[in-house]
Amino acid sequence: MDVKAYMVEVGEKARKASSQMAKASTETKNNALNATAEALDSARDLLAEANRKDMDNGRDNGLEPAMLDRLELTPARIDAMIEGLRQVAALADPVGIIDDMKYMPSGIQVGKMRVPLGVIGIIYESRPNVTVEAASLCLKSGNATILRGGSEAIHSNQAIAACINSGLVKVGLPEDAVQVIKTTDRAAVGEMITMPEYVDVIVPRGGKGLIERVSRDAKVAVIKHLDGICHVFIDRDADREKALNIAFNAKTHRYGTCNTMETLLVDEPIAEFVLPVLAAKYKQEGVELRGCPATQRILSDVVSATEEDWSTEYLAPVLSIKIVTDMDEAIVHINQYGSHHTDAIVTENYTRGRQFITEVDSSSVMINASTRFADGFEYGLGAEIGISTDKIHARGPVGLDGLTSQKYVVFGDGHIRQ
Secondary structure, three states: OOHHHHHHHHHHHHHHHHHHHHOOOHHHHHHHHHHHHHHHHHOHHHHHHHHHHHHHHHHHOOOOHHHHHHHOOOHHHHHHHHHHHHHHHHOOOOOOOEEEEEEOOOOOEEEEEEEEOOEEEEEEOOOOHHHHHHHHHHHHOOOEEEEEOOHHHHHHHHHHHHHHHHHHHHOOOOHHHEEEOOOOOOHHHHHHOOOOOOOOEEEEEOOHHHHHHHHHHOOOEEOOOOOOOEEEEEOOOOOHHHHHHHHHHHHHOOOOOOOOEEEEEEEHHHHHHHHHHHHHHHHHOOOEEEEOHHHHHHOOOOEEOOHHHHHOOOOOOEEEEEEEOOHHHHHHHHHHHOOOOEEEEEOOOHHHHHHHHHHOOOOEEEEOOOHHHOOOOOOOOOOOOOEEOOOOOOOEEOOOHHHEEEEEEEEOOOOOOO
């Protein structure tokens, strides 16, 4: 296959489809989402068979357990994909909304109207459910999308793509509005991120190596986060039961996600009370603990944490623990070693809670909640196309609004400038 020629063809089709998507009615887009949900529900056996091929190939190729977990398409995850489509269909359509309308001294009215970005390219690894999440949000926000999944999920992604295309065609929308790249040749990524004439925005979802490469080589705007080094800080005024539950959930709910806690920070006055209980709970789950010297004095069997541990996204049952003298030290540590993704404080002290959310420089900051809530579905976005730790355009979970831009609109009545 001539990858360059193929990608140009995909880009041309996407650009053409984007003009049709931009003017599609809310009802039509919602009908396409619901039709896709029905197609997925009817294709459960085909999806399971396709995913089984990918899982078998992944095991044969030595994929890590965390990657296999992301790859697996369980019945519950198919249910979640279907529910995600229906939730996106139920969300308000941002396209065409006019904000900040105001009269100017000249008599004209000026406002800002939400419009689609155009063509969104999405590059992702392992998780086939991303195909549905990304397609649904791009579709609802009036964009065309080009999806390039990992080679390890090629069968699952193509099976899902068939359901999406079926939903589009059923309601009269162009099937080229959602294209899943059919080749596993990595050259397709290089072409995709250097086609500004066809692609308006790139969203990379995957390992740090992929995102660094895309950020370095792209000639198209990128919405991204490099990694998820998330923290939970247990303050001296924390409710101990809340602290135990949150710290346990944030680490063990799922290991292979970007919103999983990787470092636990514990305020010195409360450390000897919560750490032994937490350590016992982690041990039952097989979590390896790596701690600072103060932690090791309380937990004698903990491995010594290195400087590298504080800036490592494990995506595995490994947790680094540091005892800090106060919240100020915790905030300094988070801002130095964190990835600006998600960080939480457990405290009953209102003043310190407010200080924490003000001074921690992350895209999601939480009080008395698990970092695992940093997710578009949990934030009421229906689904997310990714999480951005950048500060321009979109930050945090990127839902419908993050996939639109704004243009100024002016209403006059024969007004001319004097």
